[in-house]
Amino acid sequence: MSIAETMIPPQAPPPAPPRPYTLARFFGSVALGAWLAFGVGIFLTIVDGWDPEKFSRYGPSFLSGLGVxxxxxxxxxxxxxxxxxxxxxGRMSKNRFWSWIAYIYVYFFRGTPLIAQLFLVYYGLGSFRPQLESIGLWWFFRDAWNCALFTFTLNTAAYQAEILRGAIESVPRGQHEGAAALGLPERIAFFKVILPQAMIVALRPYGNEIILMIKGSAIVAIVTVFDLMGETRRAFSRTFDFQMYVWAAVLYLLIVEFLRNIWAWIEARLTRHLKR
Structure with missing residues (x-):
């Protein structure tokens, strides 16, 4: 034991000063209380109006729609x-033609509502049935599922392109220069040095895009695709019980929460070398 410890015995640190109860904390507490009350109300509503017969009758349909x-x-x-x-x-290309083509594509699909795009494909292309039959594509666009898949693919491609472009451009210029200094060909440097770093940056935005697609998929019920929302609408039209929509909301919430946790685990796994 040192002389200093003998003369001045160890003491506990002073307590932290109390945090002032500001207006922001007040509104935060009110908002939290409102959300808790809302959640409890929904839970009590489900418990109070629980109907085993409806659950056994429409439960399999909900699971089928969830699969769709x-x-x-x-x-x-x-x-x-x-x-x-x-x-x-194309967005990063120095060629103006390809750059503008990619820009117009991204601008259109990011700047217009997804439901409008779905209607343009499902109802709009139906107006060109003779032309589509002549080139052998009517079999594809006559089906609502194919139209929904086609529209969602084009839409998410525009968002993912911007995510990927931003991630690639966020890689420091020194990484490009270092790869060039090592004599790596440009293609190998891109796929072995630049792209892996960019994908780590893009990982979280990709997760957000998947979550948005899950929630946005509910609009396909309008064009007779019986997904989760489509089955919910059909069950409600037969029972007029709003709890059908509560069940659907709970299922969507469970999917998103499961995906969020899985994505957080993947991100933590892939970025563990960046944490000290």
Whole structure:
């Protein structure tokens, strides 16, 4: 024991000063209380109006619609990712022609509502049935599911292209110069040095895009695709019980929460070397 410890015994640190109860904390507490009351109210409503007969009758339909929703998102996201790569390269191209083509594509699909795009494909292309039949594409566009998949793929490709472009441009210029100093060909430097770093930056925006696609997929019910929302609308039209929409909201919430946790785990796993 040192002389200093003998003369001055160890003492606990002083308590932290109390935080002032500001107006922001007051409104935050009110908002939190309102959300808690809303959640409790929804829970009590479900418990009070629980009908086992309706659940056993429409539960399988909800699960079937949930499968359609997941299939639509799982199919459109990878195809959109493939399409987004050349679009992102076109946006970064020094060739004005390809740059403008990519810009117009991204500008249109990001600047117009998804439901308008779906109507343009489903109802608009139906006006060109003779032309589509002549080139052998009517079999594809006559089906509502195919139109929804086609529209969602084009839409998410535009958003993913901007995510990818921003991520690539966020990689420091020194990485490009370092790869060139090592004598790496430009293509190898892009795929081995630049793109892996860009994908880490783009990981969280990609997760947000998937979540938005899951929630946006509800609009396909309008064009007779019986996804989760389509089955919900059909069940409500037969029962006039608003709890059908509560069940759908809970299922959407569970999907998003599950995906959020999975994506957080993936991000933590891939970026563990960046944490000290």
């Amino acid at each position: 929703t997941l299939l639509l998102v799982i199919s459109s996201i990878p195809m959109g990712a493939v399409l987004s790569f050349p679009v992102a390269l």
